[in-house]
Amino acid sequence: xxxxxxxxxxxxxxxxxxxxxxxxxxxxxxxxxxxxxxxxxxxxxxxxxxxxxxxxxxxxxxxxxxxxxxxxxxxxxxxxxxxxxxxxxxxxxxxxxxxxxxxxxxxxxxxxxxxxxxxxxxxxxxxxxxxxxxxxxxxxxxxxxxxxxxxxxxxxxxxxxxxxxxxxxxxxxxxxxxxxxxxxxxxxxxxxxxxxxxxxxxxxxxxxxxxxxxxxxxxxxxxxxxxxxxxxxxxxxxxxxxxxxxxxxxxxxxxxxxxxxxxxxxxxxxxxxxxxxxxxxxxxxxxxxxxxxxxxxxxxxxxxxxxxxxxxxxxxxxxxxxxxxxxxxxxxxxxxxxxxxxxxxxxxxxxxxxxxxxxxxxxxxxxxxxxxxxxxxxxxxxxxxxxxxxxxxxxxxxxxxxxxxxxxxxxxxxxxxxxxxxxxxxxxxxxxxxxxxxxxxxxxxxxxxx
Numbered sequence: 001x002x003x004x005x006x007x008x009x010x011x012x013x014x015x016x017x018x019x020x021x022x023x024x025x026x027x028x029x030x031x032x033x034x035x036x037x038x039x040x041x042x043x044x045x046x047x048x049x050x051x052x053x054x055x056x057x058x059x060x061x062x063x064x065x066x067x068x069x070x071x072x073x074x075x076x077x078x079x080x081x082x083x084x085x086x087x088x089x090x091x092x093x094x095x096x097x098x099x100x101x102x103x104x105x106x107x108x109x110x111x112x113x114x115x116x117x118x119x120x121x122x123x124x125x126x127x128x129x130x131x132x133x134x135x136x137x138x139x140x141x142x143x144x145x146x147x148x149x150x151x152x153x154x155x156x157x158x159x160x161x162x163x164x165x166x167x168x169x170x171x172x173x174x175x176x177x178x179x180x181x182x183x184x185x186x187x188x189x190x191x192x193x194x195x196x197x198x199x200x201x202x203x204x205x206x207x208x209x210x211x212x213x214x215x216x217x218x219x220x221x222x223x224x225x226x227x228x229x230x231x232x233x234x235x236x237x238x239x240x241x242x243x244x245x246x247x248x249x250x251x252x253x254x255x256x257x258x259x260x261x262x263x264x265x266x267x268x269x270x271x272x273x274x275x276x277x278x279x280x281x282x283x284x285x286x287x288x289x290x291x292x293x294x295x296x297x298x299x300x301x302x303x304x305x306x307x308x309x310x311x312x313x314x315x316x317x318x319x320x321x322x323x324x325x326x327x328x329x330x331x332x333x334x335x336x337x338x339x340x341x342x343x344x345x346x347x348x349x350x351x352x353x354x355x356x357x358x359x360x361x362x363x364x365x366x367x368x369x370x371x372x373x374x375x376x377x378x379x380x381x382x383x384x385x386x387x388x389x390x391x392x393x394x395x396x397x398x399x400x401x402x403x404x405x406x407x408x409x410x411x412x413x414x415x416x417x418x419x420x421x422x423x424x425x426x427x428x429x430x431x432x433x434x435x436x437x438x439x440x441x442x443x444x445x446x447x448x449x450x
Contacts, residue, residue, distance in 0.1 A: 042083060051120060062118065094115055337388065378432065397429055406428075
């Protein structure tokens with residue numbers, strides 16, 4: 001079988017990989033009870049779907065060095081033994097590989113990468129548990145849930161601000177949430193929902209599998225590593241306790257993973273809520289609120305999932321300054337002259353980044369930011385071109401149709417490339433239509449404004 005062959009064909013052509021006939025049950029006929037959850041996890045259709053998702057997500061290799069491309073060949077040889085260990089409750093996950101990734105606001109955060117085989121098992125387990133649990137979670141929870149999005153969370157926050165006149169927000173930040181999850185508390189909640197001892201042992205082993213840092217294995221007495229498919233679901237299970245407590249108290253809130261905003265009508269009420277919920281989280285869920293990042297403030301002075309709101313009615317959604325700064329930092333990196341790549345390569349990279357960025361932030365209700373960023377990007381590109389030209393600026397401008405006098409004045413100017421990037425000569429030589437012909441997408445919808 002070729003490595004490029006899709007996971008569906010794996011499931012169809014190599015039925016022994018996922019078949020359950022050797023246990024005397026089938027996916028449709030097996031008695032599904034709480035004590036036979038592992039059999040549900042290992043059903044053929046569930047495993048096919050998990051295999052497909054893991055291969056689609058790709059991701060880096062874990063501590064064993066095995067890539068996603070090798071997963072199918074590996075399963076062909078080893079899956080029967082792995083599956084038997086899961087059915088017997090003896091499967092032991094491998095430690096996760098620690099890597100550090102940059103945070104949007106600066107600094108780094110740890111990411112735990114399970115082996116590809118462990119990712120497959122976690123994905124299969126997550127699919128079944130999410131199907132069972134998701135309907136019991138709070139309607140105010142939006143992160144990592146089917147048919148729930150960050151945009152819905154932002155819209156809910158806007159509704160509290162607009163329609164209920166809750167013009168103060170308790171912006172809570174949980175300190176290193178995924179690293180500080182208390183295993184005993186989490187497992188006590190898991191045990192309320194799962195009867196199958198094999199699955200309980202498996203989840204506990206995933207939590208305590210350890211982490212490899214610079215070649216050495218370290219224990220993980222707390223936390224649920226970001227990077228594993230099951231971690232977001234376990235996080236939602238734990239934080240659903242907070243959601244239900246907030247609902248019981250009658251609060252208006254929106255939560256996306258560990259990012260929670262509670263909307264109140266006064267600063268005094270906000271301070272009471274922050275202090276009370278801080279105590280609840282510490283005593284009941286063993287979680288700590290980051291006091292330096294949490295605050296009671298006006299919603300338009302805080303950011304939520306990359307967005308904020310205008311300060312005047314009707315409090316429109318707009319892009320937070322931190323999100324704009326992050327966007328500019330990435331564009332600056334892509335358009336750095338010393339990278340030694342062609343203009344077309346630069347625009348290809350910009351197109352990929354800008355398309356994804358716009359798809360998310362087009363939920364903003366203000367267009368001015370898009371228009372300003374579009375102008376700024378074109379200026380960055382003109383500056384990039386100007387630096388590449390060097391001493392040939394005059395001849396290049398003339399070749400682009402600029403008059404000789406204007407080209408000469410531009411080429412001999414004492415101003416630097418950034419200043420000249422907004423000059424009439426560069427604007428004439430490199431129009432919006434020119435960059436668009438090279439594949440640069442529009443952030444600002446010019447057609448809709450005419």
